[in-house]
Amino acid sequence: MKKTILTILFIVGILNAMAQGDTISYWKKSGKAGLNVSQSQLTNWAAGGQSAVNALGLFSYNLNYKKDKTMWNNSLDLALGYSRLGAESLIKTDDRIEFNSLYGKKAIENLYYGAAFSFKSQFVNGYDYKVDSSTPISGFLAPAYITLGLGMDYKPNKYISFNYSPLTGRLTIVKMKSLSDAGGFGVEPGNTTRFELGSKAWIKIEKEILQNVVFSSKFEAFSDYLKNPECIDIDWQTGIAMKVNKWLSTNLTTHLIYDDDVMITDSKGKKGPRTQFKEVLSVGISVLF
16 A cells, blocks of 8 residues: 555656746646544433544645646545544545546547546545445455546636546455455456556546635546447536635535445345435635645
8 A cells, every 4th residue: 555655756856846846847736635523422411322533634735837738637635534422433435546647639629539547445444334344345456446448638718627537447446355356346256457448437526606615526437348338327516615714614525426336235234236325515724736
């Protein structure tokens, strides 16, 4: 895990150094780090309830280049959150590593030929706490998704970007032996990787809809030409960031995923692909840089 994280940070560091080296800078940099914490303590509370502690760390960094007919956009998003209810063990509430890079050459006004790369995974093991908290159902590089696609990127304005890559390779990695042996996340039982060749489309929106209120949304769809192309994988992330003052902010994020190769057991014990959904509301300290 450390090697991969260091590699991503190294790439961002190199890009940042390139940006620093320009005498006339064509780079735009922005970043945000935040720590959101909530706590409640109950002692002899007649109405009942349990003490609780919640913590969520967030980090995002954008480094974008534009000169003449060339553009290169890079973003890194990290999140890790935990919650403890009463005397229970810590429960993970959020965990995300996502790096995206898009390189393009202008074809005509607002339209670019482009190559898009992405890496997605998580930091630590995940568990189905309703079953037990000792058998992991996910972990770092279990899964991880690496995609590289060639296509077109359309930017009608600075708020919206649409990308379509009809030639996209996606590599799914499952490094945890217990999961790969069971064929988790679509790999063949015993294999640690699975390659897919298909098409990917995504649309990204980011706009200040009110003063100090920023709405963002990214919708991705992937179809595998090699197996069941009619089964389209969906990844949809939406967020609203509200800045209270220089230091305080409130964030509401939702994440919806549908992957036909990910088998999930429902309350009746039946396994199958299902819509995954996560919502996180957090208030805390936020630093822009």
